[in-house]
Amino acid sequence: MAAPTILTRRLTKQYGETKVVNALDLRTSAGEIFGLLGPNGAGKTTTILMLLGMVEPTSGDIEVLGLDPARNPLAVKSRVGYLPDAVGFYPDLTGRENLRFTAELNRLSRTEANRRIDSLLVDVGLVDSGDQPVGVYSRGMKQRLGIADALIKRPEILILDEPTTAIDPEGVAEILGLISRLAKDEGVTILLASHLLHQVQAVCDRVAIFVKGRVVAQGAPHELATDSKGPEEVEISVGADEAAVRAALANQKFLRSLKPGRLPRSYLIEVDHGSTNKLVSSLVEAGLPLTSVRRLSEDLDEVYRRYFHAEEATSSV
Amino acid sequence: MSEATAPMHALALADEGVGHGWRVVARKEFADHLRSIRFLVLAAILAIVTAATVVAAAGGIRSVASQAMGVPGIFLRLLTIESPPVPFPFIFVLMNFLGPFLGIAFGFDAISSEKSAGTLPRLLAQPIHRDEVIIGKFVAGLSIIGMMLIATTIFITGLGMFRLGLSPTPGEIGRLVVWVIVAIIYVGFWLALSILLSTRAGVATSILASLGLWLVLIFFGSFIFSGAANLVAPADDLVAVAKAEILLSRISPAVLFSEASTVLLDPTQRTVDLVTVEQADRAILSNLTLTQSLSVVWPQVVGLVAISTVLFGLAFVSFMRQEIRA
Numbered sequence: 001m002a003a004p005t006i007l008t009r010r011l012t013k014q015y016g017e018t019k020v021v022n023a024l025d026l027r028t029s030a031g032e033i034f035g036l037l038g039p040n041g042a043g044k045t046t047t048i049l050m051l052l053g054m055v056e057p058t059s060g061d062i063e064v065l066g067l068d069p070a071r072n073p074l075a076v077k078s079r080v081g082y083l084p085d086a087v088g089f090y091p092d093l094t095g096r097e098n099l100r101f102t103a104e105l106n107r108l109s110r111t112e113a114n115r116r117i118d119s120l121l122v123d124v125g126l127v128d129s130g131d132q133p134v135g136v137y138s139r140g141m142k143q144r145l146g147i148a149d150a151l152i153k154r155p156e157i158l159i160l161d162e163p164t165t166a167i168d169p170e171g172v173a174e175i176l177g178l179i180s181r182l183a184k185d186e187g188v189t190i191l192l193a194s195h196l197l198h199q200v201q202a203v204c205d206r207v208a209i210f211v212k213g214r215v216v217a218q219g220a221p222h223e224l225a226t227d228s229k230g231p232e233e234v235e236i237s238v239g240a241d242e243a244a245v246r247a248a249l250a251n252q253k254f255l256r257s258l259k260p261g262r263l264p265r266s267y268l269i270e271v272d273h274g275s276t277n278k279l280v281s282s283l284v285e286a287g288l289p290l291t292s293v294r295r296l297s298e299d300l301d302e303v304y305r306r307y308f309h310a311e312e313a314t315s316s317v
Numbered sequence: 318m319s320e321a322t323a324p325m326h327a328l329a330l331a332d333e334g335v336g337h338g339w340r341v342v343a344r345k346e347f348a349d350h351l352r353s354i355r356f357l358v359l360a361a362i363l364a365i366v367t368a369a370t371v372v373a374a375a376g377g378i379r380s381v382a383s384q385a386m387g388v389p390g391i392f393l394r395l396l397t398i399e400s401p402p403v404p405f406p407f408i409f410v411l412m413n414f415l416g417p418f419l420g421i422a423f424g425f426d427a428i429s430s431e432k433s434a435g436t437l438p439r440l441l442a443q444p445i446h447r448d449e450v451i452i453g454k455f456v457a458g459l460s461i462i463g464m465m466l467i468a469t470t471i472f473i474t475g476l477g478m479f480r481l482g483l484s485p486t487p488g489e490i491g492r493l494v495v496w497v498i499v500a501i502i503y504v505g506f507w508l509a510l511s512i513l514l515s516t517r518a519g520v521a522t523s524i525l526a527s528l529g530l531w532l533v534l535i536f537f538g539s540f541i542f543s544g545a546a547n548l549v550a551p552a553d554d555l556v557a558v559a560k561a562e563i564l565l566s567r568i569s570p571a572v573l574f575s576e577a578s579t580v581l582l583d584p585t586q587r588t589v590d591l592v593t594v595e596q597a598d599r600a601i602l603s604n605l606t607l608t609q610s611l612s613v614v615w616p617q618v619v620g621l622v623a624i625s626t627v628l629f630g631l632a633f634v635s636f637m638r639q640e641i642r643a
Contacts, residue, residue, distance in 0.1 A: 052442055055640060078444035088435025092349065104341045105443040149439065 003066065005030050005157055005189040006051060011060035013046050013213075020046045022213040023060070028191065028206075030156075033183050035200050035221075036193040038210030044193040045085060047210075048159050051191075052082060065156060078106060081155030085162045085193075087146035091135030095126060095145050098134055099152055106153040113152070120148040123178055125171070139166035147175060151182075157189045158182065164199050176203045231256055232276050233296040237266040239289035248286030254278055268296075338445030342453025343460070350423060350461045359422055363415060363469055370410055371395050371473050373403040375480035389604045392485040393492060393582040395477045407473070408578045411500065412571050417531045419465065420507020423458040425524040427451070428636060429515040437641050451512070451636045455629055458508045463501045470497045488584075491607050496581045499618055503574040506625040507531075513632035516639070534569055542566040567617070570624050577617040580610050588613060 004027045011024040021043040028034045036044050049055035050062060053069030053076055062069055069076040089098045096117055103113035121130045124144040134142065143166055150158055160179070164172045180203050182188040194200045201207065201221045208218040217224050238245060242260065245267055249255050254275035261268045271279050276295055283290055350356050377400025378391065388394075396407040405413075428451070431437040441447060470493055478484055485493065510530065514523040533541075546562035566572045580586045584604040605613070 049438075054438075054441055074444045074446070077442055080442075082439070082442040084435070084438040084442070086435050087439055088437075089439075090349070090436060091434065092352070101341070101345055102439075102443060104345075105338060105440075105445055107337065107444075146439070153443075 004028060004063070005032075005065060006034075006191065007061075007063040008047075008051075009061040011047070011050065011062060012058050013043070013050060013055065014058040019213050021050070021057075024213075024215060026208065026215075028157075028189050030189055031183050031187040032205050033179065033190045033192060033203055035204035035207035036191060036210055037195070037197050037200070037207050039195055042210045043213040044210055045161055048082070048161055048191070048193060051159065052077060052080060078153060079155060080157045080159060081150035081153055083143075083146045083150040083158075083160045083163055085165075087142060087149070089134040089137075089142060089145060089149075092133055094131050094133050095121070095137070096130045098145065099149055102149050103152050108152070116152055116154075117148075120151055123151075124148045125174060140168060140171055143167055144171070144175070147178070155188065157191065159191045159193075161193045162195070163192065164194065164196055172199055176200070179203060231270050231272060232274070234269050234271065234276055234279060235261050235266060235292075235294045235296055236269060236279075236283070236290060237261075237263065237292040238283065239265065239291065241265070242267065244286075244288060245283070248283055248288055249279070252278070252282055266292075338443075338449035339453040339456065342445070342450055343456040346454050346457030347460055350457060355422055356461070359419060360465065363419075363465060364472065366410060366415060367407065367469050367472060368476065370399075370403050370405065370407045371476050372480060373400045374398050374406065375477060376400055378481060390489060390492070390582070390584045392477055392481070392483055392489045395473060395481075396496075397579065397582050408575070408582070412503070412575050412578070413535050416500070416504045416574070417507045417535065419462050420458075420504045420509075421511040421524065421527040421531065423461055424454075424508040424511030425515055425527050426520045427454045427458070427512045427515045429518060429520045429523050432641075433520060441641055447637055448633060451516075451633055455508065455512060455632075458512070459501065459505050462504045462508060466497055466500050466504065488607065492581055492584075492610070495607065495611060496578060499574065499577050499581065499621065502618070502621045502625055503570060506570045506621065506628060509625050509628035509632055513628055513635060516632055516635040535571060538566065538569050538571065542569070567620065570621055573617040573620045573624075577614040577621070580605075580614045581607075584610065586610070586613075 006026055006028045008024050008026045011021060011026075012019060013021040024043075024047060026034075026047075036047065038044055046055060050057050051064055051069060053073035056070055064076050065079055067076050089095070090101075093101070099117045099120070100113055103116065108116065117130075121127050124147050126141060126144055126148065129137065129141060134145065137145065143163065147160070147163065150160070158179075163175060163179075167175060176199070179190055179192070183190050183205075192200055192204065204221055206218070206220055207224065208215045209224070210216070242258075246258060249258070249269075254272040256270040256272065258267055258269050260266070269279060276293075280290070280293055374395050377398055378394055380400075399406040399409070428437075431440065431450075440450060474485060474490075474493065507527075511523065511527040514526045517523075518526060542565045543562050545565050546558050549565075550557040550561040552558065567576075580588075584606075587605060611618070
């Protein structure tokens with residue numbers, strides 16, 4: 001295995017009595033997209049600030065590209081790009097001028113900076129707005145400019161804190177596409193912190209689910225999602241009423257439960273492990289017009305909710 | 318970047334060290350100031366107030382032209398005398414109003430605006446030391462203030478030549494140069510004060526607090542100092558009380574600036590301390606050289622530098638010790 005790009009060992013940050021980050025072990029390698037997923041206040045931002053040497057850990061070790069960010073903050077920061085949550089820019093300067101300032105701080109020459117800015121504005125879809133003052137940008141546009149800003153130094157690690165909030169669905173797809181390309185083509189390590197699980201799970205190679213400062217699950221999204229031998233939960237939408245659906249499934253042994261779903265004419269059905277296909281075929285054979293089938297247990301959202309609830313249950317005891 | 322080149326990269330950075338970042342920050346801040354409406358407004362106010370005060374003073378000098386001829390440092394009186402309809406001399410206006418305003422205007426949002434705009438986490442994630450941010454901002458503010466004060470002094474000189482028909486002598490020019498440096502340090506005090514407040518308070522709070530301190534120091538300072546003097550000195554000894562008051566009032570940078578200006582701009586001023594009739598009686602009148610004047614007010618100048626430096630140091634520490642979060 002290649003040398004890790006980010007490595008933390010029992011990383012802990014404590015404010016007073018509260019452990020905001022508790023004994024965190026992370027390891028990423030070059031070209032990997034790592035998702036740090038969890039609700040607001042889980043300690044994601046604190047973890048990121050510690051990786052950048054902007055917050056000092058209470059205990060534990062960090063290595064970023066083999067360097068200790070607390071001792072070598074400048075060396076780390078010159079090789080790590082960071083998009084903060086709710087990123088801000090100088091409103092009176094244009095997008096281009098804002099980027100040029102960052103480029104200067106990173107010691108890029110003027111020609112190099114201009115070339116880089118031109119190509120990044122294309123990548124993030126801001127070619128037409130580059131010369132407008134950032135004061136007139138929408139939040140989504142600022143977010144895109146923030147990604148360009150983080151990339152200007154050609155980082156080896158790119159840390160994105162909530163990169164998809166405030167961006168429209170089409171924009172999210174573009175941004176995630178850009179992120180995947182960076183990882184695959186240029187070998188950039190990407191650490192993506194988000195609470196929007198289903199948006200980011202598609203691009204992440206591995207995720208860590210982070211609740212109240214602790215990682216409750218870590219691994220590839222599909223590994224986390226398929227829970228060994230448990231029942232499968234499926235949400236179906238079908239052009240028929242509940243009685244018709246019950247009739248169609250009347251003699252099927254794999255059926256565990258059936259109840260109305262969140263939308264009209266949608267149903268939550270629990271079946272035995274590996275029986276989703278049988279469920280669908282029996283519905284089709286009964287001639288019911290299926291409009292959608294969604295396997296809930298494969299959705300990271302559900303996984304996350306499960307862990308989150310488990311954590312809450314233990315902490316309330 | 319490959320693993321092999323990584324240490325080189327780190328080394329190169331360590332070699333260049335501090336010095337790059339603050340210049341980039343200062344350059345950007347200076348350009349921002351120059352382009353701002355704030356700068357235009359302040360420049361306009363400065364020009365109008367200066368012109369009104371100095372033209373009035375010139376009129377006053379002309380009306381007593383016959384006695385004024387041959388008075389040492391007559392040209393500098395443009396800054397130090399008042400004449401109707403303007404009730405204050407220029408140095409008084411600068412000390413009480415323009416100076417504090419300039420300093421506060423270029424400092425009150427130095428850090429707080431970065432926080433409210435959300436630019437601080439992004440800025441601090443770049444390869445610069447945190448102290449370079451606040452140093453860059455202070456340098457930019459002081460540069461623009463220096464530029465404005467030097468321009469104002471040149472403007473006064475031009476107005477004086479036009480209204481008085483006199484050119485300043487080389488000696489007078491020398492005094493103006495030294496004086497403007499002291500004035501820049503004085504305004505630097507207000508700049509450091511407002512930057513200090515901006516590290517902790519929001520934009521609105523820091524401007525309110527700066528103006529509040531200005532009000533207390535400028536308008537109520539003398540009451541506070543005379544009250545304190547009555548407490549520390551025996552009440553029946555008027556000279557002792559007056560001396561104590563002068564001594565205590567030198568905590569105030571405004572007082573230090575006022576004393577330094579009075580001596581630097583008037584070669585006949587020999588002291589800033591209390592002079593009794595007995596002491597003045599047989600004194601031989603002679604003019605001081607610039608070096609002599611400077612040595613009279615050297616403690617004031619050093620005091621101004623010290624107070625401004627301490628305040629900037631506090632701002633620096635306050636900024637370095639806080640945790641910046643997104």
